[in-house]
Amino acid sequence: xxxxxxxxxxxxxxxxxxxxxxxxxxxxxxxxxxxxxxxxxxxxxxxxxxxxxxxxxxxxxxxxxxxxxxxxxxxxxxxxxxxxxxxxxxxxxxxxxxxxxxxxxxxxxxxxxxxxxxxxxxxxxxxxxxxxxxxxxxxxxxxxxxxxxxxxxxxxxxxxx
Amino acid sequence: xxxxxxxxxxxxxxxxxxxxxxxxxxxxxxxxxxxxxxxxxxxxxxxxxxxxxxxxxxxxxxxxxxxxxxxxxxxxxxxxxxxxxxxxxxxxxxxxxxxxxxxxxxxxxxxxxxxxxxxxxxxxxxxxxxxxxxxxxxxxxxxxxxxxxxxxxxxxxxxxxxxxxxxxxxxxxxxxxxxxxxxxxxxxxxxxxxxxxxxxxxxxxxxxxxxxxxxxxxxxxxxxxxxxxxxxxxxxxxxxxxxxxxxxxxxxxxxxxxxxxxxxxxxxxxxxxxxxxxxxxxxxxxxxxxxxxxxxxxxxxxxxxxxxxxxxxxxxxxxxxxxxxxxxxxxxxxxxxxxxxxxxxxxxxxxxxxxxxxxxxxxxxxxxxxxxxxxxxxxxxxxxxxxxxxxx
Numbered sequence: 344x345x346x347x348x349x350x351x352x353x354x355x356x357x358x359x360x361x362x363x364x365x366x367x368x369x370x371x372x373x374x375x376x377x378x379x380x381x382x383x384x385x386x387x388x389x390x391x392x393x394x395x396x397x398x399x400x401x402x403x404x405x406x407x408x409x410x411x412x413x414x415x416x417x418x419x420x421x422x423x424x425x426x427x428x429x430x431x432x433x434x435x436x437x438x439x440x441x442x443x444x445x446x447x448x449x450x451x452x453x454x455x456x457x458x459x460x461x462x463x464x465x466x467x468x469x470x471x472x473x474x475x476x477x478x479x480x481x482x483x484x485x486x487x488x489x490x491x492x493x494x495x496x497x498x499x500x501x502x503x504x
Numbered sequence: 505x506x507x508x509x510x511x512x513x514x515x516x517x518x519x520x521x522x523x524x525x526x527x528x529x530x531x532x533x534x535x536x537x538x539x540x541x542x543x544x545x546x547x548x549x550x551x552x553x554x555x556x557x558x559x560x561x562x563x564x565x566x567x568x569x570x571x572x573x574x575x576x577x578x579x580x581x582x583x584x585x586x587x588x589x590x591x592x593x594x595x596x597x598x599x600x601x602x603x604x605x606x607x608x609x610x611x612x613x614x615x616x617x618x619x620x621x622x623x624x625x626x627x628x629x630x631x632x633x634x635x636x637x638x639x640x641x642x643x644x645x646x647x648x649x650x651x652x653x654x655x656x657x658x659x660x661x662x663x664x665x666x667x668x669x670x671x672x673x674x675x676x677x678x679x680x681x682x683x684x685x686x687x688x689x690x691x692x693x694x695x696x697x698x699x700x701x702x703x704x705x706x707x708x709x710x711x712x713x714x715x716x717x718x719x720x721x722x723x724x725x726x727x728x729x730x731x732x733x734x735x736x737x738x739x740x741x742x743x744x745x746x747x748x749x750x751x752x753x754x755x756x757x758x759x760x761x762x763x764x765x766x767x768x769x770x771x772x773x774x775x776x777x778x779x780x781x782x783x784x785x786x787x788x789x790x791x792x793x794x795x796x797x798x799x800x801x802x803x804x805x806x807x808x809x810x811x812x813x814x815x816x817x818x819x820x821x822x823x824x825x826x827x828x829x830x831x832x833x834x835x836x837x838x839x840x841x842x843x844x845x846x847x848x849x850x851x852x853x854x855x856x857x858x859x860x861x862x863x864x865x866x867x868x869x870x871x872x873x874x875x876x877x878x879x880x881x882x883x884x885x886x887x888x889x890x891x892x893x894x895x896x
Binding site for chain 1 (some may be wrong): 541543545667797800802804805808874
């Protein structure tokens with residue numbers, strides 16, 4: 344039941360408890376209490392709206408993906424340095440990676456200059472940060488399973504019943 | 505010369521499908537919502553499309569074997585074993601057709617002599633009756649009933665049988681009612697079928713779309729395998745309607761005779777579609793699971809909506825339609841659909857389009873987004889409550 348609710352909410356967090364209760368066939372109260380539980384357990388960590396800022400004319404959002412090499416610390420591994428990084432409000436995501444570098448840090452800013460300043464003044468100088476490689480996002484095609492393209496029209500015809 | 509007179513009476517006298525007129529009107533209204541379409545709203549899974557594109561790039565654009573690409577036939581047989589525990593020989597018992605529709609047409613024409621009767625449970629897909637007539641057969645409708653959840657019963661078959669009866673079309677999971685036939689119910693009708701030496705055309709195009717219970721083919725019932733032709737296809741389960749690809753499975757003699765006809769009429773099914781379909785059979789199980797899950801949520805939403813309106817609606821266990829009764833409103837199906845379209849701009853299909861026993865019902869497809877379905881339910885509710893209020 345928990346997974347069914349999670350899958351529906353992942354698909355669309357605007358589904359009401361009533362919608363969910365009908366679609367999976369349990370009482371509304373039960374849905375509400377399971378969702379509460381999931382929130383308490385921080386399995387549901389938040390509800391956000393997916394926005395394609397590219398289409399908004401009077402606001403610019405620049406996203407950069409930064410490859411960061413760090414020195415892990417004794418007893419702390421990567422967690423402590425990861426925390427020092429993710430606490431910055433400019434940072435939207437941080438992942439520990441396998442392979443050629445250690446952390447992927449996603450940064451958002453109002454301009455390329457702002458992001459560059461953040462990397463140069465805040466991120467790169469941190470102790471334990473060995474190197475950074477900044478890649479700016481030029482265009483977002485798809486995020487969180489959603490394709491950022493104009494939705495196509497329903498072209499189905501009434502051919503046969 | 506009047507060219508009209510040159511058209512065969514068989515064709516001229518066939519009434520057009522009773523669906524179109526509403527939807528021609530609906531498509532001219534900008535903001536009408538249609539719940540009329542009988543095809544998935546999903547796109548064909550990308551791996552299927554990608555495989556077809558690759559085959560085009562490779563220049564695989566020639567005819568395939570008449571019966572279809574052998575690899576595809578092999579994959580279909582593996583799939584039938586895996587999903588429905590049925591064993592067919594890809595070389596002798598499998599024919600790839602141009603949609604399930606060709607399967608219906610070719611099997612009828614292969615099996616029927618002039619004047620032989622075909623038992624057709626109704627309400628059901630609108631093509632069985634015309635195809636039977638075009639094949640020279642005589643359609644004998646069997647009205648299924650809401651109180652039996654639109655399932656076919658042994659008594660109903662027995663009552664319809666004459667010494668000319670030859671075939672029974674078994675359209676389950678059913679369009680338009682969403683009814684399914686479970687194993688025990690199939691066992692009961694199998695006895696009558698065997699006793700009267702009928703052949704069954706089992707149209708299982710919606711076999712993958714059942715909810716909470718797996719589809720059972722009548723070919724799985726003892727004594728039925730050798731007298732059943734399964735007709736199925738890729739349209740509904742894999743959202744591949746435009747690819748026009750289906751298949752027929754059955755006794756070698758019948759499949760080979762059907763292949764002979766298919767060879768003269770169509771040569772082979774579209775080769776590009778067949779390459780895509782191989783990927784559907786091999787790698788498509790999880791796509792079907794996801795689509796089924798989405799349909800199931802919408803099904804429950806629709807069912808709940810109609811119940812809240814005070815219309816009785818039996819729980820459909822298959823396909824992607826609900827078939828609520830509108831008898832409560834005192835209107836005929838057509839009156840209801842016309843008024844609903846005019847007043848609330850929602851297009852649904854009158855039940856009588858699927859046979860006279862569909863009178864008093866409407867078919868609503870839920871192959872639409874949740875948002876569209878919710879809006880449609882709000883409008884239908886407003887419409888129904890106004891009528892019910894004016895009656896009391």
